[in-house]
Amino acid sequence: MKRRDKILEILKNKKEITVKELSNIFNVSEMTIYREIKELEKEGAIKRKHGSILLNTGKEKEVVKVPNCPICEKPITRAHPYKITVEDEIIETCCEHCGLMMHKKLEDKEVSALTYDFITENPISALNAFYVVGSSAIPCCSPSVIPFASKEDAEKFKKGFGGKVMTFIEAYNEIVNNMQISMKSCCSHGETITFSIKEIKKSS
Ligand SMILES: [Zn+2]
Ligand SMILES: [Zn+2]
CATH class of the missing domain: 1.10.10.10 (Winged helix-like DNA-binding domain superfamily/Winged helix DNA-binding domain)
Incomplete structure (x- = not known):
């Protein structure tokens, strides 16, 4: 042989x-x-x-397991999900909206959180970011919470897409207080408005 x-x-x-x-x-x-x-x-x-x-049996196709959002149970497909670090654990949620809901659950825990600027995709501490809440751009859950590193960028975005510019705590209160009544229904997709980053960049 x-x-x-x-x-x-x-x-x-x-x-x-x-x-x-x-x-x-x-x-x-x-x-x-x-x-x-x-x-x-x-x-x-x-x-x-x-x-x-x-x-090589050809059978074993790599199954890519997509984790689900612990709040709305949608699969997390974004390259940069919202990340909360609590003790030694990192919890990822599908978007900032669910991230804020998760903060509510972790209310009395010491946490840190990381988000990514919507335009540049640079990481920012969630606590220091500015958020456009409730704009017509709904990349994930509604009302959308879209993070920016600078207040000016958030204001520019608001000009194009509406909503309110908020700090972390303001956004937290807005989402958590509005959502307590119907937590699951928040993530059901209504009309999805599409937009292009290019357009946003142009107008800013
Ligand atoms: Zn979610
Ligand atoms: Zn979401």
């Missing part, structure tokens, strides 16, 4: 193996094994994962 066939045979029984282990089994250099492995990988017979070699 050729060495490459033996490798496949071993993998059938063992499921995964490292280059080092194979080099020991065949008593050849790791480089030799490596070359063989590369060939097998090119043919699609095997694949490598976390430093191990596995048979």
Whole structure:
């Protein structure tokens, strides 16, 4: 049996193996094994994962598990979700709206929170950000809460899309007080108004 066939045979029984282990089994250099492995990988017979070699069964499609927002249960799809750090845990919510709702739940805990400027996507401490609340732009949950690093940017955004410019605490009070009655229904999507960042940038 050729060495490459033996490798496949071993993998059938063992499921995964490292280059080092194979080099020991065949008593050849790791480089030799490596070359063989590369060939097998090119043919699609095997694949490598976390430093191990596995048979490529083709079955195992990587399932990307999207976490859900702990407030509205929507999948969190944004590149930069709202992040709350409490003790050693990081809680992510789908958007600032749900982030503020989460703050309500964590009311008596010491937390820090990170948000991202809507235009530049630069991280900002949520406490220092300015928010446009209730504008016609609804990227996620309604009423939307859209963060900006500077008050001027928030004001410019407001000119185009309405809403109110608020500090963290003002936005918190606005969302939390309005939402206590019907927490789940807040996130049901009404009419979604689309907008382009380019346009916003132009008008600012
Ligand atoms: Zn949510
Ligand atoms: Zn949301």
